[in-house]
Amino acid sequence: xxxxxxxxxxxxxxxxxxxxxxxxxxxxxxxxxxxxxxxxxxxxxxxxxxxxxxxxxxxxxxxxxxxxxxxxxxxxxxxxxxxxxxxxxxxxxxxxxxxxxxxxxxxxxxxxxxxxxxxxxxxxxxxxxxxxxxxxxxxxxxxxxxxxxxxxxxxxxxxxxxxxxxxxxxxxxxxxxxxxxxxxxxxxxxxxxxxxxxxxxxxxxxxxxxxxxxxxxxxxxxxxxxxxxxxxxxxxxxxxxxxxxxxxxxxxxxxxxxxxxxxxxxxxxxxxxxxxxxxxxxxxxxxxxxxxxxxxxxxx
Ligand code: NAI
Numbered sequence: 681x682x683x684x685x686x687x688x689x690x691x692x693x694x695x696x697x698x699x700x701x702x703x704x705x706x707x708x709x710x711x712x713x714x715x716x717x718x719x720x721x722x723x724x725x726x727x728x729x730x731x732x733x734x735x736x737x738x739x740x741x742x743x744x745x746x747x748x749x750x751x752x753x754x755x756x757x758x759x760x761x762x763x764x765x766x767x768x769x770x771x772x773x774x775x776x777x778x779x780x781x782x783x784x785x786x787x788x789x790x791x792x793x794x795x796x797x798x799x800x801x802x803x804x805x806x807x808x809x810x811x812x813x814x815x816x817x818x819x820x821x822x823x824x825x826x827x828x829x830x831x832x833x834x835x836x837x838x839x840x841x842x843x844x845x846x847x848x849x850x851x852x853x854x855x856x857x858x859x860x861x862x863x864x865x866x867x868x869x870x871x872x873x874x875x876x877x878x879x880x881x882x883x884x885x886x887x888x889x890x891x892x893x894x895x896x897x898x899x900x901x902x903x904x905x906x907x908x909x910x911x912x913x914x915x916x917x918x919x920x921x922x923x924x925x926x927x928x929x930x931x932x933x934x935x936x937x938x939x940x941x942x943x944x945x946x947x948x949x950x951x952x953x954x955x956x957x958x959x960x961x962x963x964x965x966x967x968x969x970x971x972x973x974x975x976x977x978x979x980x
Contacts, residue, residue, distance in 0.1 A: 681855045683802065684862060685709055686773035687766040691759060691789060693724035695924060695963060696806055697778035699834025702728050704776075705752040706745070706835075707863045710769040712754045712762035716779075721755035728753070759789070763796045772797045774859070776828055778806040781930035786815050794820050802852055804828035808879050808927070809934040812845030812872040822847035828856050829876060830865075832923060838866040845872040874938030875931070883935050883945050886928065889916040890948035900968040917968040921961035925954040 685708040690701040693715035701713040701724075715721040729750055735741035756762035766772050775793055779785055790803055797803075803825045805815055816822035827843025840860040844853045853869065860867035870876045875883055892898050898906075904915020920928050929951045936945040954960070954967060961967030 681800075681802075681851050683774050683855055683859045687711070687769045687771060689714065689759070689762050689766060689772045689775045689797075690778065691715075691762070691775060691793075692778035692780075692806075693721040693755075694778065695832060695927075696830060696834060697776075698724040698728055699832070700776050700778055700806065700830060701725075701753060702732075702749070702835055703863050703865075705749045708752070710752050710754075710766055712756050712765045712772075714756045714759050714762040716758070718757050721757065725750075725753050725755050759793055760796060772801050774802045774804060776804045776806060781808060781810065781927050781934065783810050783814060786810065787818060790815065790819055790825065800824070802826065802855060804856060806830055809875050809931040809938070811874075811938065812843045813847060814845075816845050816847040819847075823849035824852050826852050826856050827870070827872065827876070828860070829870075829878075831878070838864075839878070840865045840867040841870040841876050841878065842867050843870045843872055843876050848872075875935040879931060879935065883932060886916060886920060886932070887944065887946065887948065889920075890950045893917075893950050894948060920951075921967035921969055921971070923961065924963050925951060925960050925967055929955045 687710045688704045689712050690697050691714045693713050697713060701711050705711045713721045713725060732741060732746050732749060736743055736746050754765045756765055763772055775797065777786060777789060779789060786805060786807065793803065799821055805812060805827055806829055807827060808829065812825065812827040816825040819825060826848045827841065829841035829843055831837035831839050842853050842857045842860065857867045857869065874880065889903055892903060900917035904917050907915040929947060932947045932951065936947055939945050958964060959966045962971045965972045
């Protein structure tokens with residue numbers, strides 16, 4: 681099974697979906713980017729064009745590569761529209777789902793997709809934490825569903841966790857592994873355990889950060905300065921702002937529940953307060969930091 685340069689449907693034009701669409705188009709695939717919010721996919725592609733133009737200006741990308749990449753990208757406001765847009769290129773060979781971190785939403789999307797794509801089309805989910813086995817449950821062809829877990833920001837981060845659930849057929853996981861390599865990524869095979877590999881390790885890291893904040897032991901600025909000083913590329917608070925507190929909170933809840941409410945993975949009230957207040961981080965303009973002012977965190 682080869683997916684090389686075949687049409688890709690990316691569903692969800694948020695932080696992750698836009699990055700995945702960019703990487704796929706740069707690797708030569710015709711791509712349709714879909715979002716349920718009208719106009720969201722088109723504006724994500726506009727934003728992406730501006731970013732790539734910046735790379736051309738810096739001499740990091742050729743003008744021809746920019747034009748070729750943009751020519752491969754099409755926006756759509758529904759999956760049916762996205763599937764139709766790729767019909768003339770041979771039909772969707774791979775779906776990469778990057779919608780909200782919610783099992784019911786993902787199941788319902790894949791059920792709809794099964795009615796629109798060919799039976800051999802690979803269905804990949806970018807879920808951070810939800811059981812790949814559970815997402816596949818109920819599909820007509822559950823063996824073709826696999827986790828393809830990218831990291832943020834997608835064009836820069838090399839790691840992809842290729843997550844096999846109990847239903848996932850081995851050739852499907854191998855095809856996604858090979859495709860990730862073709863996209864310049866460094867894939868690893870993972871099992872559908874709660875949080876897979878990176879998020880399993882990262883949850884207690886965020887939990888301890890949030891506990892220190894709750895205890896008012898240190899400010900976000902101090903915590904970030906400490907961890908940067910210890911060699912981390914980003915501090916935990918600025919990283920949570922980048923991920924998005926809504927997504928990060930959903931991931932924490934999912935890992936907590938999947939670990940039978942083990943206290944190590946317990947969500948934090950600090951996180952919930954940010955989500956309830958719409959302070960989602962970089963994507964909403966404010967989280968721990970105010971991203972609208974562009975001020976960099978400094979040690980007080
Ligand atoms: P986001 O909130 O930036 O974007 C999600 C997008 O999906 C929104 O534009 C929303 O309108 C759209 N959407 C929601 N339901 C939809 C539906 N049924 N059909 C079409 N579009 C729909 O979220 P983000 O951060 O891009 O996360 C997406 C997925 O990627 C989640 O499963 C998340 O856990 C995972 N992920 C997130 C990472 C991060 O750092 N933010 C890292 C790795 C994985």
